[in-house]
Amino acid sequence: MPTLVSSKDADVSDAKATAGKQPESRKPRGSTAEEMASGQREIAVSEFFAKNRHLLGFDNPRKALLTTVKEAVDNSLDACEEAGILPEITVEIGQKSETRFRVTIRDNGPGIVRRQIEHVFGRLLYGSKFHRLKMSRGQQGIGISAAGMYGLMTTGQPVVIVSKTGKQQPAHEVILKMDTSKNRADIVKETEHAEMDELFPQGHGTQVTIELEARYQKGRQSVDEYLEQTAIANPHACFAFIAPDATRLEFQRSVKELPPEAKEIKPHPRGIELGTLIQMIERTECRAIGSFLQEEFCRVSPSVTRAICDHAKVKNTTTIGRIGHAEAEAIFKAIQVVKIMAPPTDCLVPMGTKALLSGLLRGVRAEFFSASMRPADVYRGNPFQIEVGLAYGGELPKEEPARILRFANRVPLLYQQSACCSWKSVIDTNWRAYGLSQSRDSAPEGGLVVMIHMVSAWVPFTSESKEAIADYDEIRKEMKLALQEAGRKLGIYLKRRARMRHETDRRDIFERYIGEISKACEGITGTPAKKVFDALTRLAKTKTEQADQDLDDEGNVVEKKLEQDDNVVILAERIGAAEQAEAPTDLIPEVRPTKVSRPAAAKPKTPKRSTPPAAPAQTPTVPAPFRVKERKAPEGGLFEEGK
Amino acid sequence: MAAKKPTDSRGAARSALSERTDAQTRKGIVELGARVVRQSLAETDPFVDVPLRSLSNTSFNARKRLLEMGDSTQRRNLFNTAQARKFMQTVLLSKGCKDLIEAGKTLSLRGMYYMSLHTIPGTREKTFEGQEESDGILEDIEVALEALRENLHLFAKKRGTMVGPITVRDNGDEIDCRRMGTGGYAIPSICEPGVVEFGKCDAKFVLHVEKDTVWSRFNEDRFWEKHNCILTEGSGQPPRGVRRLLWRLHHELKLPIYCLLDCDPWGHYIFSVIKQGSINLAFESSRLAIPDAKFLGIRAEDYERCELTDDVKIELNDRDIERAKQIAGYPWFVDKKPWQKEIQRMLRNGFKMEVESLITKDISYVTEEYVPARLKARDWLE
Ligand SMILES: Nc1ncnc2c1ncn2[C@@H]1O[C@H](COP(=O)(O)OP(=O)(O)OP(=O)(O)O)[C@@H](O)[C@H]1O
């Protein structure tokens, strides 16, 4: 069990860990090493974090509420996916007083076995995800217990957990309080229920209830926004949210298959630092340095092992115990020089462009969507992959700067945008090339949503609070490339839309004057106006059709590509929705059936032309009926609610 | 209708225009409409061809000393976004003219504009944005049909006044221009033979002044009586009626034409139009231009010669300077040393002067001293 040792209170005898951190002058203030030693003792992590709760995202009441929901929902999604269950998650926030809220999160996951409950929810740094290198939302084993601890500290109320692991199993209801000084849980009460169908109709799942001091407010960085964005990044999950005012929001799933399971990988030698290497050497069960390298790392074959050892001037049969600091450093240096294959990338499970589009369609009421995914790449020995999605036009506000939705391993990042590599890659991209306006060092403007998703077994966050992705050159480059690919398609679309407008203007002009001309001609020649009118109307039609045809010929490649591109969706009925006022219906270009279903179809403006929502290409599905139905799925997208 | 026999072929074609009968003009319009109908029913692109009225299609005939229109035409297609509206207007006004001819009535340009003005059904667009739009199209129709405005039964607003020892018969009414009081005879828009006929004339020359205010000064001082001349005025750029009248006074009655205009690029331009014709109406030059017209003043040297005060100076702006240089480059001015000198001097002065500036000397200075002195000295520009 890792513990934190205060540097100030370090054990004097442990020279290795605290060398150089000793108080330098012995007597200036009169306390001796002996005297100080009496005050030196181990600090429970829970004590440490209780004092430093901002490190875990509990800086203020509003953020505390978001963090609590987020930790629980992330856990539920992780658990469901690991158990191969399509997630169904309910979040309920009840208001007990002005500043006190009661948050309940329930899932249909595998449940937690009875004996683990108090550890999972009662101890910090206790979890299943820390000791492995595998793509998941949680990593540290702190999340949910920290939320419970925050609740307890601010309200004195214990955490209530109900969990059921299967149809034949009883449901356990456990009420527990964390003892921060010991980083252990005290059970307040526990009850066993034979049935709990009303909570877990599928026979399994977990429900957590935490009471805490908080503030509920919609808008940016709210629980609502977190859920909306989580729904976008997890189209295979459905969510229900009951807000303090008892309104209910539902997000139906739009993809019926679970994402493939991420493979666990061993660390890549290039991805570790010297300290970690030394720690691994100390802990390994391997006997010789050669077998250690081969077994604890990926991509280290016998020949690579030999190369490393030769370079480090260490025999690969040297027993582990004889590897000291100097040898470790030599090996570390060798690793940086010797040729080693890039890490495998099957540990990465991106959403994929189809699911990404499907997610965007679910949450953003735009007219044009494009997505692109980069091949996997590596930063500092860690494999990662970038995918992006763009949504443009429709009902998105035209005057505002683009909205950037940032995700890491399917978790939305709501804070510290400007510190994030995703943000930097957006302002680094030249959006003007795609027909958007953009001022220096800022995001493009006008009806655009940019979604950037990074997946990695180890996401490099800038801080413990997991709010921004660190700005590695490799990551930024991949992000930019992905944005450019999706951006180019948007550019093609915008050009084409402008051209269509122009063509319609043309047709309009001709049709407008034909009536006048045919009447005047009747006055001059006596030929019935109708005859001339009909002929000219036919002529106008073929004229503009010809024009359309010409366009096709000129821009053949372009047009065909957009229509047939699996990574593009155009929703005809939403085109120009933001400028509804005078947009003639003729503006709507003919579009092939959309490739991804959308949860709520906009009211079509031209019934004859609107295309029925077709099944998604990947996993055809009608939105799965959600358990409790009181209100319809949210009609609005990201920009309708809570702003 | 009594028209002068033309002297050359081009003039013949043009002069014959005024002899056209209504039936001929009507036939031209019907042909235009029938062509559009034919093209429409055959489902080919309807178009009308209109001779191009632009500088590029105008040339200076040095022998005849006037501007002539070339043969270039402009095709106006219905199925061209830039031309569709003009196409519609052309057909609309053609129909309006046909209606006028058939009804045997005449209408002012403004009247015609209103007759054809309405909102296009189902839109908020009007058939014409203003009278200028309609006037321009009517000029196109004139040229396209090789007809004159009067053939189309149209006339312009009266602008221009005449007084002097001459009797005219206007639409059958005898008018003695010696007895016109302070107002003078309003020169009609249509001054064709048949409409306006000349009777007894004692005048020895015509003095044409730029505007009404100057004209009034001369009339009040009975200048025309003392000097035995006809006094005309054209409200700035003289309209076609005034130009046609001057042309006829010059050609039929052999009266020399002297012009008293401002000393500024606009005054020079008016003279140029009276003398050589305008780009816009180049197709009528042979009926309107008077290559022998003379420019009496105001001259750039008059500031010193007449000892005028600083008060009369009006500074030349950039636009004026640019215009002056353009005018100096006109082919009919470019070889004329005196004109080049005149424009150079004005530019050197850096200011322009109006005819009225002479009033600062004395109220009758211009009528009693300036013009008589110029005429006596035969001091003018050709
Ligand atoms: N809803 C749940 N269903 C099943 N298991 C759960 C659930 N919530 C938590 N767990 C288990 O409890 C462990 C601890 O959760 P916790 O949120 O404290 O840490 P974590 O998710 O591993 O890491 P992080 O601190 O990054 O969130 C998880 O690793 C998981 O094994």
Ligand SMILES: [Mg+2]
């Ligand atoms: Mg967690």
